[in-house]
Amino acid sequence: MKIISAEFITSAAKQSQFPIENFPEIAFAGRSNAGKSSMINVLLNRRRLVKTSSTPGKTRLINFFLINKEFIFVDLPGYGYANVPKAVRIGWKETVETYLLNRALLKGVVLIMDIRRVPEKEEHDLIGWLKHFGIGCRLAVSKADKVSKSELIRQRSRIAEALLMEKEAVIPFSAKTRQGSDAVWEWIKGRIHGAV
Ligand SMILES: Nc1nc2c(ncn2[C@@H]2O[C@H](COP(=O)(O)OP(=O)(O)O)[C@@H](O)[C@H]2O)c(=O)[nH]1
Numbered sequence: 607m608k609i610i611s612a613e614f615i616t617s618a619a620k621q622s623q624f625p626i627e628n629f630p631e632i633a634f635a636g637r638s639n640a641g642k643s644s645m646i647n648v649l650l651n652r653r654r655l656v657k658t659s660s661t662p663g664k665t666r667l668i669n670f671f672l673i674n675k676e677f678i679f680v681d682l683p684g685y686g687y688a689n690v691p692k693a694v695r696i697g698w699k700e701t702v703e704t705y706l707l708n709r710a711l712l713k714g715v716v717l718i719m720d721i722r723r724v725p726e727k728e729e730h731d732l733i734g735w736l737k738h739f740g741i742g743c744r745l746a747v748s749k750a751d752k753v754s755k756s757e758l759i760r761q762r763s764r765i766a767e768a769l770l771m772e773k774e775a776v777i778p779f780s781a782k783t784r785q786g787s788d789a790v791w792e793w794i795k796g797r798i799h800g801a802v
């Protein structure tokens with residue numbers, strides 16, 4: 607995908623703050639620190655369009671970016687944050703669910719999780735929930751550069767199995783080596799152009 611322009615539109619904490627722009631949207635979801643912002647930067651060939659953080663749980667807002675004046679990337683706040691008061695956690699969950707549930711422009715969700723982890727309640731819940739509402743979802747397992755080739759194969763199968771998915775549907779990804787970025791783009795392009 608040739609990126610001609612990528613610009614920050616707005617941050618939103620609630621529905622009334624969602625942008626009025628009318629373009630298909632692709633959202634990036636996952637635990638805080640999973641590598642969502644890093645993936646968006648890699649996909650867009652921008653080093654720092656989206657701030658990445660070594661402090662988990664910093665992003666509390668939904669950030670919208672207009673790409674090629676054609677479609678929108680949505681950086682969702684991460685779930686599964688440690689050291690955050692319960693009330694704040696519930697607020698974030700509400701923000702994300704409001705977005706996922708009400709945004710007719712949403713064409714698909716890239717779910718990102720660290721390849722070294724195993725799916726937990728949050729991933730199971732989100733996948734079940736997206737399925738229930740008929741929102742297309744693709745799983746990318748991030749930080750693939752952090753594991754050996756054999757560990758990558760093992761973890762990919764393990765994660766796919768836990769989520770009752772074909773392992774081919776799980777995309778190994780690395781923001782460091784750009785592994786998987788073509789595969790993620792292929793899926794995104796299909797969603798934007800209306801394929802199922
Ligand atoms: N080695 C490696 N580190 C990564 C990768 N993706 C993200 N990181 C690091 O993981 C941390 C969290 O990344 P970030 O994109 O901010 O995660 P987010 O909270 O999901 O948006 C940062 O320190 C990143 O540099 C990756 O593919 N490989």
Ligand SMILES: [Mg+2]
Pocket residue numbers: 642643644657658659665681
């Ligand atoms: Mg982030």
